[in-house]
Amino acid sequence: QVLLVESGGGLVEVGGSLRLSCAASGSRSSFDGMGWYRQAPGNQRELVATIHLGGTINYADSVKGRATISRDNDENTVYLQMNSLKPEDTAVYYCNAVYLWNSYWGQGTQVTVSS
Numbered sequence: 001q002v003l004l005v006e007s008g009g010g011l012v013e014v015g016g017s018l019r020l021s022c023a024a025s026g027s028r029s030s031f032d033g034m035g036w037y038r039q040a041p042g043n044q045r046e047l048v049a050t051i052h053l054g055g056t057i058n059y060a061d062s063v064k065g066r067a068t069i070s071r072d073n074d075e076n077t078v079y080l081q082m083n084s085l086k087p088e089d090t091a092v093y094y095c096n097a098v099y100l101w102n103s104y105w106g107q108g109t110q111v112t113v114s115s
Helices: none
Strands: 003-007 010-013 018-025 033-039 046-052 057-059 067-072 077-082 091-099 102-105 109-114
Touching (some): 018 091, 018 109, 033 067, 057 067
Parallel strands (some): 010 109
Antiparallel strands (some): 018 077, 033 091, 091 109
């Protein structure tokens, strides 16, 4: 059974930074794609960033220039570094991992940016 566990969320001031981590367990192989999504109250879940096994990276326009996604394939871990945080970055951040036709989600970690 695949399990994704996020960490690193919390309360941060406007302009601050944080680093989210997501450790995946239960898979013998590296995931094809790993990424981060977020959902603010009243909004749909939206993509933040994804990184594929071959290295292709995709960012949402709203975080380009402020976010850096990376992964450790040996540890099946994905990271999200967010800088220059804004109040609109406040959301629950979810880790996602894809292997073949299966998509897995973490339980989410709250990020709150205070002004």
